[in-house]
Amino acid sequence: MKHLLSTTDLSRGDAILILDTAEEMAAVGEREVKKLPALRGRTVVNLFFEDSTRTRISFEAAAKRLSADVINFAAKGSSVSKGESLKDTAQTLEAMSADAVVIRHWASGAPARLASSDWIDAAVINAGDGTHEHPTQALLDAFTLRRHWAALAGTSPGGSDLRGMSVAIVGDVLHSRVARSNLWLLKTLGADVTLVAPPTLLPVGVDSWPCRVNYNLDEVLQSGPDAVMMLRLQGERMNAAFFPSTREYSRRWGFDDARLATLDAAGGRSTVIMHPGPMNRGLEISSAAADSPRSTILAQVRNGVSVRMAVLYLLLSGDSSGEPGRIPTPILQENPA
């Protein structure tokens, strides 16, 4: 694996290797000195054509914990906003010997385009492209779910997958790269997925996806899912006739206090509530739900750094044949400096 563009490219073995590596990285994050020398001398460029402080700082923290040099390239205010093409930007980064490009782009497929072109030789990591995919988000969600699933089973997460787990993904699936990446990865890891959304916010063609579709959130919650993943409702959708009003959306598809209470009363003991952030509190998720013990929202953020460390590490420390590098234990020593 040279790039990480989509979770459809990941085999079960690839995915588990990344998650297991992320567990090791997480252990580093609990040390006093949270830094490894693994990528010393390597350059990671965060190329962001779309604002995303959360994802950018997560990748930046991950690269820095691995001792890589990090360059942040935000398209706003740069030559890109003066009409420079993706090709020229890529060739500029190539000339500066970037080893990895973490790209966030408003256009679906831009990372894949970069990876398949001869414009640049660096490893390309998709940090969210249009309404296509956001693979590291899906990996950190899977990491979070796997820890939860293993804890319930009383085992260690290492080497395991999500077989037997049922996950509901709720909200604007049509425009969600998070939903797509999660669906493919959750299926690869053996989980059972139900999408819950207004019919207007599901893509034509969803019937060929490996999941169930339900328009009724209450019905899905009744069935006792192991995890409920709420998707962010983008502001620009709110006035585009996808639904009559935000209040109606919230009543039918929001995780509100009443639904939280119903879940608690029904004894959905272990169901976790997830959200990729940033949240619209009171719209797709209520404050009580977001702040409840069921919420994994902060754990997701924390796990994001570990997962991104694992991805950077596996892509950049692999040998020249493109095989992902195994983690030799000695590398996980603390940085002596």
Next chain:
Amino acid sequence: MSVKYIIKDAAMADGSHADLLVADGRIMETGASLSAAGATILDADGLLALPGMVDLHTHLREPGREDAETVETGTRAAALGGFTAVHAMANSMPVADTAGVVEQVFSLGRRAGWVEVRPVGAVTVGLAGERLAELGAMADSRAQVRVFSDDGLCVHDPVLMRRALEYVKAFDGVVAQHAQEPRLTAGAQMNEGAVSAVLGLTGWPAVAEESIIARDVLLAQHVGSRLHVCHVSTAGSVEIIRWAKGRGINVTAEVTPHHLLLTDDLVHSWNPVYKVNPPLRTAEDVTALREALADGTIDIVGTDHAPHPSEHKECEWAQAAMGMTGLETALSVVQHSMIETGLMNWADFARVTSSRAAEIGRVGGQGRPLAAGEPANITLVDPAARWTVAPDKMATKGRNSPFAGLELPGAVQATFFRGHPTVLDGMLNTPHPSAVEDSAWM
């Protein structure tokens, strides 16, 4: 002094063999073992003689986007592709919405001399869809426009479309509709279906084409006018056109070579060379389009040749221009998808690429049978040839061929345009000699 050619022993579309004596722009004689003093002999053994191909749908880009194509380069490509006439679409800059612009394009075509260039006139001023362009002035101009189209954009206002259909009856014109409901396709990037769902690209639903075609055939029926539907791309559109023809509505339809061969699965590559409008559809649509072309529901092949400079394709999918080149691959793609599949024979090929297209465009002297007394517009094809598509070797300026690297059957060996070989031995020869005379009055 007239130059004479004898095309020896060519196979005709009906399977017979004959010699053709060409002189003074005409086929003087057909038969066995012809001879004429001073004639140049072309050995056509193994070659197929077809009426020169007529394209109802070409973007020559001039005036305005000479970086993408010029009348000169586009008509060279046309001649190499076996064409003797092309219709230049109106979406140039300025738009071909006045007699002045269509006469300019017409004259550029005459001066180039590679094929007959028939300008298409815009239906509405500036393609803006708000008021009718001076259709009559374009019809009466030296360009004698008969085909009117806002191609690239749909004449979506039903009243304006009705008026256009009615008005062109005054000079036997036809409105060629780019069927695309604009509200249903805002921001559309590819066919809406299983592939767009996975890729997260905004969908271009089949219903956006079909709803306009349904409306337009009913309008054409209501006002008794002639309608042509550009680049039909869906199985549902085929059904509507079949229904309309069954009711006697005066509608004709066209399909592009790329819609006869390629599907939206190719978008998985994210390579914008596959970005086109209307978009590539599904395998079921391709099957329906092939059957419709074979049974006559779809009348003709139109290339929708749409060259773009490379920077308009070397970018993100969403940023890329829509369109594909097609003039130099049309014959091979149609042979591959229609003849080698057994759906059509070469007589059908001559109908869908030449005679029917000339009828729809009211192009006299084109699409005629290869018979004594007829204008000598002839394409000689080696149907047994195999070649690999290499866009950088093409005469068009556009490098955006979706067939790059494909091995295809059939090669144009020679093209005769009004008696003159514009292509010989598969290579450009010289433009028609009258091109030089024409430049005198420009």
